[in-house]
Amino acid sequence: MDNAKVDKIVEKHKKDSCQLIGILQDVQKVFNYLPKSALDHLAKKLDIPESQVYNVATFFKAFSLNPRGKHIVHVCMGTACHVRGAKRIMEDVARELSIPEAGGNTKDMEHTVEQVNCVGACALGPVIIYDGEYHGSMTPEKTLKLFKK
């Protein structure tokens, strides 16, 4: 069943191994992360070594080899947000959700928190994106409120 989904994506990219990054993105979109079985199947299907698939899957930031939570929280750590206090905001999020400051999943898998480099909404910095919705000009107080819903 899952392999069929991978096959469909590979066909869409015409079995072109040069499209590996795009293929992995599509696979992640379907499964929310990159399951081991899908990666192994992908290597066979594209006829490239598993090492190449894993190499790329672990090199790029966009890919996650672990399942992700129900809500995705992106904390922008871009320079504009940094000078406006993004580090403090990240610390608050980490403390509030009891996760490491580098980000991660909450125990109940409700949230996955990821640091991102720049979302191009610098006028609103510091920014948190909660399930695709932008929350701008964040303060420690607003951050606590966001998660105390």
Next chain:
Amino acid sequence: MKRQRLNSQESLKKYREALVKARDPNQKVITVCGGTGCIAYGCKKVVEAFKTELEKQGLTDKVKLLVTGCHGFCERGPLVVIRPENLFYQRVKAEDVPEVIEKTVKNGELIERLQYEGKDKKKILKEEDIPFYAKQQRTIFGFNGYVDPKSIDDYIAIGGYSALPKALLEMTSEKIIDEVKKSGLRGRGGGGFLTGAKWEICAAQADQTKYIVCNADEGDPGAYMDRSVLEGNPHSIIEGMLICAKAIGASHAYVYVRNEYPLAVENLGIAIEQARELGLLGKKILGSDVDFDITVNRGGGAFVCGEETALLNSLMGKTGEPHQKPPYPAISGLFGKPTIINNVETWANVPLIISKGSAWFASIGTEKSKGTKIFSLVGKINNTGLVEVPMGMTLREIVYDIGGGILKDKKFKAIQTGGPSGGCLPEEKLDLMVDFDKLTEAGSMMGSGGMIVMDESTCMVDLARYFIDFLKGESCGKCTPCREGLKQMSGILNRICDGNGTEADIETLKDMSETVKDASICALGGTAPNPVLSTIKYFRNEYEAHIRDKKCLAHTCKKLIKFEINQKCTGCTRCVKTCPTTAISGKVKTVHNIDQGKCIQCGVCVDRCPFEAIDVD
């Protein structure tokens, strides 16, 4: 309308004439900025409200609603400009829409509260008179406000694709390269290499197969101009690449764009489809002997892929590791074939050079840096946004005249140009003319055009640590100086910020910086020490304060600061309730106290206190 293939210069001309004829120059147009900043502010609701209201009032035939790419003035979004008068409204909400239509669109009355207010408290009527726009020269970016990025007809109607027939049918390859060379255009992605010279090298290669690549992997945190050009005017990039295809003899291009830019990917995809329909991509374009098509590849989120050789590896489905140059991609690039890689903004300049001529382009800018440059002006600045200015404008003009000065009238401390591996320039460098060479001389660089403004509350040591930590994380790990050097430098900087620095640390950092700079394979390592070197050069006193006095002058390094409650405290207990570690105690109406053992310096209490009763030292 089913589009017909345009197979000659004449047919394109006729197509354009028909479009222009069908358009009324006095047509009422409501343009809503649909750039990322405005989307974050909620402009989609504004667009929906305009649609509903126009339908309700039966105005859909008379008034055109145009959702455009980024207008640049992100600070004031969502932006609405009503043409042909160019009436400018800012911070427009969906609730304002019925009033805008009733008063302004139908009756020409102005709504004062939506207008921009100048420093003298006077309302400013037109877009072009707003100080933020008035000093800019928006040769590339200006089109964004006039075209629907999803419509090739809009681009053609304003004169787009007029350089194309000239290049394909009237000019020889040599003549195109000569024009680009004479214009003095230099790569806008950071390298600053002469674009025409690069093309010439590539054109001289004997290989039958050559490739073109558009580098849209804009990884610099705090910079988003390439995204905005790609989102707002994708056809200008396509036209630029088509012209290069003729010049070097390539028939295929790849656009490598960040996956984090879904709107750019979408708009570019639509643009390519439409160009194919009209025959502006495909075989024998406009009846010439040029065949050309474009593939869009999405990146995986790695800063190092902005480096051209790393990008090429990534395009071939491998990890983004750079390799030693030479050979340069212009000689041996994608799949070992000669390849021209240029950045988004560079491509957008090419059609202008061909249609307006190299002399026009070379008349803008300084002796060795020609044309305009788009900067992303962000940080502690009043007017955050994208600004396009002629090369040679001073930092002061950009920060104060266009940017409107520092947020909350605080004191300017530094401006960082060139992305994470650029340098920080202090106040005495504000009169520096911005061009490739002047910035490098001052210890910074042009990079792709990020400009981050900092005020007195930014700690320069912490900032250097931030950049080194960022670059350490983004180092691909292939070469030792970058991988290990940045790790060691990060260790030292973290030690200094924690108050454990030693006297020798500054000199060690300088030594290591030189090694990392000289010995790294690619530009990531080659420029990574810039933030450290420039902050030591211009803000050495801050390093010394951390090391000798264990003080952070900007009060940001947590291990070196302490929160204390002063006599202004009224005992309102607000801070007691918000403190996440219950470090604050005190009875109602008595001065509170912070338990230093429990305090984690998070600062929530400072934000919460309405009486400025909490001191940070």
